[in-house]
Amino acid sequence: xxxxxxxxxxxxxxxxxxxxxxxxxxxxxxxxxxxxxxxxxxxxxxxxxxxxxxxxxxxxxxxxxxxxxxxxxxxxxxxxxxxxxxxxxxxxxxxxxxxxxxxxxxxxxxxxxxxxxxxxxxxxxxxxxxxxxxxxxxxxxxxxxxxxxxxxxxxxxxxxxxxxxxxxxxxxxxxxxxxxxxxxxxxxxxxxxxxx
Numbered sequence: 001x002x003x004x005x006x007x008x009x010x011x012x013x014x015x016x017x018x019x020x021x022x023x024x025x026x027x028x029x030x031x032x033x034x035x036x037x038x039x040x041x042x043x044x045x046x047x048x049x050x051x052x053x054x055x056x057x058x059x060x061x062x063x064x065x066x067x068x069x070x071x072x073x074x075x076x077x078x079x080x081x082x083x084x085x086x087x088x089x090x091x092x093x094x095x096x097x098x099x100x101x102x103x104x105x106x107x108x109x110x111x112x113x114x115x116x117x118x119x120x121x122x123x124x125x126x127x128x129x130x131x132x133x134x135x136x137x138x139x140x141x142x143x144x145x146x147x148x149x150x151x152x153x154x155x156x157x158x159x160x161x162x163x164x165x166x167x168x169x170x171x172x173x174x175x176x177x178x179x180x181x182x183x184x185x186x187x188x189x190x191x192x193x194x195x196x
Contacts, residue, residue: 007098010113048131057164059119060145068114070134078127079103080120088115090184144173
């Protein structure tokens with residue numbers, strides 16, 4: 001397993017070891033001991049699976065009021081551009097973003113720490129996207145950050161002339177200055193590694 005620290009404090013890109021031959025491949029999807037050895041020892045309580053077509057953009061989503069979700073995400077078919085934004089006041093990367101292409105061909109996993117907004121853009125014809133979450137979905141505590149806020153400046157790989165396909169709540173999300181954040185010292189609902 002290869003582990004790369006990302007720009008966002010506590011975020012990781014994980015590439016599992018894959019065993020393959022002319023018959024296909026095998027990889028271990030999840031092993032708590034293996035992930036605990038890199039600082040990700042969590043009780044994941046909810047698994048989600050979404051399928052989206054090309055240029056669907058989902059996000060940037062997060063939860064507040066003690067229901068912050070850490071998310072381990074990956075793609076089982078297709079490819080996405082996956083993005084996280086640090087909303088933790090006091091974090092050394094507060095207000096910054098990072099993004100990575102995740103593909104079914106390379107099997108990468110991205111760890112988005114609690115306290116970060118998360119979203120993705122489908123860049124293949126369609127994509128199956130999976131999430132392991134550290135807290136349950138809490139509709140009343142879900143928040144959305146504007147995907148194209150110039151203050152954050154995310155460079156989404158969208159061709160000129162193409163508008164991403166957005167849910168109404170994502171299209172009308174508040175910008176970084178007005179969105180709800182995680183105040184320094186306020187618990188997020190769980191502890192998480194500060195330096196993997």
